[in-house]
Amino acid sequence: MMRGGGGLPTLDVSVTRKISDSTVRRLSQYLRILEGRRDSDPGTLSSHELAGDAGTTAAQVRKDLSLFGSFGKRGMGYRVDELKDHLREILGLQRVWRVALLGAGRIGSALFEYADFRRRGFDIVAVLDRDPGKIGTPWGKVVVRDVRDLERTLAEDEIDVVILAVPEEAAQLLTDLAVGAGVRGILNFAPVQLRVPPDVAVQDVNVVTELEALSFELTRSRGNGAG
Amino acid sequence: MMRGGGGLPTLDVSVTRKISDSTVRRLSQYLRILEGRRDSDPGTLSSHELAGDAGTTAAQVRKDLSLFGSFGKRGMGYRVDELKDHLREILGLQRVWRVALLGAGRIGSALFEYADFRRRGFDIVAVLDRDPGKIGTPWGKVVVRDVRDLERTLAEDEIDVVILAVPEEAAQLLTDLAVGAGVRGILNFAPVQLRVPPDVAVQDVNVVTELEALSFELTRSRGNGAG
DNA sequence: AGGTGTGAACACTTTCACAGCA
């Protein structure tokens, strides 16, 4: 493989190549698995081991990683610490992302309480809602703000990413405001297809769709000899 | 296209063919879009319209639907009511699925309160937790039960699908018990790769992975001329 | 021997483009 530099770590993160969504999700999973390893575990692991834990194949693991560089040693496998660092860099997790939570309802509060975000580099620095009964109440270190101050909040708090946990009807309007205020990433819990400019990234979480996918699978497999 | 019967509705649901996950997700989306239409909207719509609302292409819509039958009329498009029925049948939504919620914490309670499930054919008929402070408390029409009664509850309540909203450490154990008790579908919120027999369907929901996918996209696009 | 990195083969998905029906 050709690469320019001398002693720099081998990492092709900067190369613009199309990386599939499934690859990215697996990389996230690999990182989670590595982070779950104890200090007593060996400091090195093979693509086979990682694949086993991730429910994929060794070839898939090697291919995924090789898209970004050569992180392993032949005959040895991958050094856990090194690979963790590479994955964090690949995924853009070596910085803290400033997140605003839009919607302080059930979903919003469940997400807010989920401490893993902070540990994983996503800091919820603002919470906004429409309900006067919620505005002004303290949530941990932040105070719930009026969603009408959305644009100012996003700018002042230098928000990178917005988590949309509001009713369907409000989702597109708030998206437009957030995008206008410079937000480039949205994690969308509302069951609508958000319309955004091409330079804005959206990830959808839709539990009903997941359940319907289960329903589909269960319905199909019923007849196929599983009895 | 060849098909056996006489006057029966044209529907290939029974045919065993590999349908991709992305197709299934789009079908769910199409259904949601159709259900969101008002009575004042036209009773018919084209693949182009549906594609527009779903953020995909007309060819994709037609291909997705054609995997299951010929539901449209050339020159006319699709009848909304008919297509809704077909999609419900394809997705296995013409019955009510009996769901047990494992874990009455933040996520569990947010999910439980999300009324859309019931409307969409997923009835949460049991809630279980480990916490003695929660066991016995009424949640709507059901009472939180001791997770130690899991197997009996699953059998007695004829549970089809389990929603796993418990801490990571408990997830695999509860999965094994549920599978042993005959559950064939699991919606998993725990950040672990569950091990299940091949006839059990699992869908994962992992918000951290979604955020990391956003992080990846934002990191990559930074340099690529969006400024 | 053990295990990575990777081109090539294969499998799957999406898009194209058009015949054919309303």
Place this chain on the structure above:
DNA sequence: TGCTGTGAAAGTGTTCACACCT
């Protein structure tokens, strides 16, 4: 004419298999 349904083409993603390094 308008729009579906669908083979064929193009495009993507996964698996194979092996050269090569430790």
